[in-house]
Amino acid sequence: MNAPIAIIGTGIAGLSAAQALHAAGHDVELFDKSRGSGGRMASKRSDAGSLDLGAQYFTARDRRFVEVVQQWQNRGWAETWAPELYNSQAGQLSPSPDEQVRWVGAPRMSAISRALLGALPVHFSCRITEVFRGGSHWSLQDADGNSHGPFSHVIVATPAPQASALLACAPKLAGVAASVVMEPTWAVALAFDTPLDTRVEGCFIQDSPLDWVARNRSKPGRDNHPDTWVLHASSAWSRQHLDLAKETVIEHLHGAFAELIGCAVPAPSFTLAHRWLYARPAQAHQWGALADADLGLYACGDWCLSGRVEGAWLSGQDAARRLLEHLA
Numbered sequence: 001m002n003a004p005i006a007i008i009g010t011g012i013a014g015l016s017a018a019q020a021l022h023a024a025g026h027d028v029e030l031f032d033k034s035r036g037s038g039g040r041m042a043s044k045r046s047d048a049g050s051l052d053l054g055a056q057y058f059t060a061r062d063r064r065f066v067e068v069v070q071q072w073q074n075r076g077w078a079e080t081w082a083p084e085l086y087n088s089q090a091g092q093l094s095p096s097p098d099e100q101v102r103w104v105g106a107p108r109m110s111a112i113s114r115a116l117l118g119a120l121p122v123h124f125s126c127r128i129t130e131v132f133r134g135g136s137h138w139s140l141q142d143a144d145g146n147s148h149g150p151f152s153h154v155i156v157a158t159p160a161p162q163a164s165a166l167l168a169c170a171p172k173l174a175g176v177a178a179s180v181v182m183e184p185t186w187a188v189a190l191a192f193d194t195p196l197d198t199r200v201e202g203c204f205i206q207d208s209p210l211d212w213v214a215r216n217r218s219k220p221g222r223d224n225h226p227d228t229w230v231l232h233a234s235s236a237w238s239r240q241h242l243d244l245a246k247e248t249v250i251e252h253l254h255g256a257f258a259e260l261i262g263c264a265v266p267a268p269s270f271t272l273a274h275r276w277l278y279a280r281p282a283q284a285h286q287w288g289a290l291a292d293a294d295l296g297l298y299a300c301g302d303w304c305l306s307g308r309v310e311g312a313w314l315s316g317q318d319a320a321r322r323l324l325e326h327l328a
Helices: 012-023 063-074 110-117 160-166 171-178 235-240 246-260 309-327
Strands: 005-008 028-031 043-046 049-052 078-081 085-089 092-095 102-105 128-134 137-142 147-151 153-156 182-192 202-205 210-215 227-233 270-281 290-292 297-299
Touching (some): 005 012, 005 137, 043 270, 102 110, 128 160, 137 153, 153 309, 160 171, 160 270, 171 290, 171 297, 182 235, 210 246, 235 270, 290 309, 297 309
Parallel strands (some): 005 153
Antiparallel strands (some): 085 092, 137 147, 182 270, 202 210, 290 297
């Protein structure tokens, strides 16, 4: 009986690798510090319904990812989203239609990660703090001091700053991960009992603390009431205000939203703030995935490629492919 393969992180990269390895007949065991799967594609259940606080949508350009997204659509996990798009510059709103096909999970972003996870064995609320090798096998230690293993291989599928610590057994890989700069993003959700009188459903913003707003009800399968909006602060603003109290962040971004949206904005009936410490890599890379095949240690994530959902999925595929090639 072969030992299973450990995968740390159940975002799109980790789930992509897990799916590929499972399809090839290998046992996998997943670990995540959160209470659910999806990483930055997770949705948060709230008193105002389900909210996509992280990735707002995704695009598909690579042929392999295009095919997979079409499968997701056929299975009812994903749908296209065609919002009325605007641009805001120097306080001026202007329509900004484009030809880009945008995808979202249905009826919420986390539908995709839940479906990909399926019945695979997973440990949630389990933060792995150390990956170590004993003899010919790997073991993992969690924040509560529990040990997990033995495992034949380990794939680290977490944001780069967290991955570098878990890759300590392979200093070269740890160094590469440590060199990646990841940008933070403050996300705020606002709900209004009376729908806002605006045609805006998505808006790219310059010259503001905000760089994106989206109207939740414009996405397929979402609740119409209340009228919920998700606001993302710019990386620069988020970096400068990283340790601000959530209430103050909500106040600032609500104010910026009211200035920008071009209609009366009443006091929201519900507010929520979430800080994504590692929202996106500051620049794209071409690594695909990181591998020390002799050791049996791998790393993948959006930071290995484009920083997009597509990059995360492709990176997970690449990690699985390299592992399988080494086994062949």
